[in-house]
Amino acid sequence: MDDIRRRRAMASRATARAAASHDARAATRRARVGGAARESAARRRASGRATSDVDGASGRATSADAFDLGQAIGTLARGERGATLPPGRVGALGVRETLEYLADSNGFVRRRVERYGPIFKTALFFKPAIVFGSREAVREFLKFEGELPADEALPETFRELHTEYGALRMTGSRHAATRANFGKVLGRAALESYAPAIGERTREFVEDVARRCGKETSSFRPGAECVDFALDLLFELFLGHVPEAKYKEAMKAYNGGLLSLGKWSSEFKAGKLALEDLTSYVEAHYRGVKARGELDRPEYFFYKQYSQAVDEFDEVFSDDRIATTCVLMVWGSYIEAAALMGHACVLLGEHDDARRAVLREFERVCCDDENGCRRIGTLADIMSMQYTSAVAKESLRVMPQTAGGLRVNPSPRKFASFDVPAGYVLTADPRIPFRDEANFPDPDAFKPERFVPGTHEAKQNDVSSETYYPGGMGQHQCPGISLATVMTQIFLAELVSAFPNGWRGKTAPKYVQVPIVILDREYEIEFLR
Numbered sequence: 001m002d003d004i005r006r007r008r009a010m011a012s013r014a015t016a017r018a019a020a021s022h023d024a025r026a027a028t029r030r031a032r033v034g035g036a037a038r039e040s041a042a043r044r045r046a047s048g049r050a051t052s053d054v055d056g057a058s059g060r061a062t063s064a065d066a067f068d069l070g071q072a073i074g075t076l077a078r079g080e081r082g083a084t085l086p087p088g089r090v091g092a093l094g095v096r097e098t099l100e101y102l103a104d105s106n107g108f109v110r111r112r113v114e115r116y117g118p119i120f121k122t123a124l125f126f127k128p129a130i131v132f133g134s135r136e137a138v139r140e141f142l143k144f145e146g147e148l149p150a151d152e153a154l155p156e157t158f159r160e161l162h163t164e165y166g167a168l169r170m171t172g173s174r175h176a177a178t179r180a181n182f183g184k185v186l187g188r189a190a191l192e193s194y195a196p197a198i199g200e201r202t203r204e205f206v207e208d209v210a211r212r213c214g215k216e217t218s219s220f221r222p223g224a225e226c227v228d229f230a231l232d233l234l235f236e237l238f239l240g241h242v243p244e245a246k247y248k249e250a251m252k253a254y255n256g257g258l259l260s261l262g263k264w265s266s267e268f269k270a271g272k273l274a275l276e277d278l279t280s281y282v283e284a285h286y287r288g289v290k291a292r293g294e295l296d297r298p299e300y301f302f303y304k305q306y307s308q309a310v311d312e313f314d315e316v317f318s319d320d321r322i323a324t325t326c327v328l329m330v331w332g333s334y335i336e337a338a339a340l341m342g343h344a345c346v347l348l349g350e351h352d353d354a355r356r357a358v359l360r361e362f363e364r365v366c367c368d369d370e371n372g373c374r375r376i377g378t379l380a381d382i383m384s385m386q387y388t389s390a391v392a393k394e395s396l397r398v399m400p401q402t403a404g405g406l407r408v409n410p411s412p413r414k415f416a417s418f419d420v421p422a423g424y425v426l427t428a429d430p431r432i433p434f435r436d437e438a439n440f441p442d443p444d445a446f447k448p449e450r451f452v453p454g455t456h457e458a459k460q461n462d463v464s465s466e467t468y469y470p471g472g473m474g475q476h477q478c479p480g481i482s483l484a485t486v487m488t489q490i491f492l493a494e495l496v497s498a499f500p501n502g503w504r505g506k507t508a509p510k511y512v513q514v515p516i517v518i519l520d521r522e523y524e525i526e527f528l529r
Ligand code: HEM
Pocket: 150, 167, 168, 169, 179, 186, 329, 330, 332, 333, 334, 336, 337, 340, 396, 401, 402, 403, 404, 405, 406, 470, 471, 472, 473, 475, 476, 477, 478, 479, 480, 481, 483, 484, 485
């Protein structure tokens, strides 16, 4: 059979690659040396003297000797004279930095790492911040990260709309009790329970696209269509059904309000109203399901788990808290999952070899000559698609969609040999190690094999919790990355199978930057015949 021949050929190529492999420890050593060397170079450039920065528009460094009035005022006002902070610019109020970050967050970090190395000071959401990402700094950070509050580091609009029940605002025993429930609705048993619905809905989604493309047009807008699909699917997984269109619009309005620039903005006001509508709707629905004794039905897996949730005082969650949590979970998941689906789709369109490897893997797991290709329906199917999983991981690396978590430093401390004043935000930014060639050689290249254990490529790369953390780290580390990856794997498998000749962008990809990096709704790809 073709399939067996293909697999044998792949196995012999893998053996050849393994035979040619280098020692991974050497790569690790290079990474360590690289990180430390860059940090000490950064220390040599450290402030209070440094007034230079990066011009966001041109990407060029501004003159180190140019007098920067904003930075001078800020240094005085914050009482930082004489302290040795990392290089970079905070400014007086951080307005310039915040606006530049909001316009192009990935570029913002890249330009500063090129200029200053893997630790620099700046301002994020108008708050002074230290951004870092070397292995040494991450290791040191994790020793005290558990004591740092996250709440005050969040933008004001986000804090209010995230509500008192939002995990990102919590610390201590309240947070621990909240997190204990995440495992039940996002862990392995939950993924088992969601897998059949994800498989079924994804096939319907892709079949719909294929039918449409067979007739009128061959175009697909991943930025818009993956968002709409993911929103419907996650409503179904967490609420047991897809609500009417106005609630889907409300979710988008809520998302828009979270990182609006101020409470005065129309986006914030619309986001607040949307949150109220959504919460009342979900609460009424949850109460109905409970009153009808339907909590044990499989579609209400999520509700069932939360009906048993207890807080830090062993009190069961109120209906209001369950409804709010449900809204926050749909929000936290749909936009992240859709962003990853879209980015991976674009990257596979640009990389024929990777697309073909995903197709081969899908055929191996789900297809046979007699019955054709069945749907992916179990977690076991998904876990045997190692290459497709690697495509999702590599997509998160080359096209990072979120920053790291933000924490506030409550009292002055030494960190990575620098002074960090009280009130500074500390953030381990995944985009720094992701682009470090000591961790990921040829960092701009899309190479899923980096994440396929045992391959020659994997041995050249240094993938660990200190170099690869797309879901952040520490107390608020993302509990939902696996769900997003599962959704993306199934989507990619179905897409390559429906469109075996591949696809390409009609234009260069365009991205929206906040609240997370995601394809623009208008961006279109076309399928090849
Ligand atoms: C590829 C997709 C995703 C990415 C890149 C991502 C990224 C992140 C990051 C960076 C954090 C950490 C914030 C911090 O440390 O302060 C986080 C937290 C969180 N994520 Fe995700 N996320 C993704 C998917 C999901 C999904 C599908 C869910 C499902 C509901 C989810 C739910 C959450 C929750 C509840 C938290 C807060 C945890 C806490 O505060 O304890 N995420 N996510």
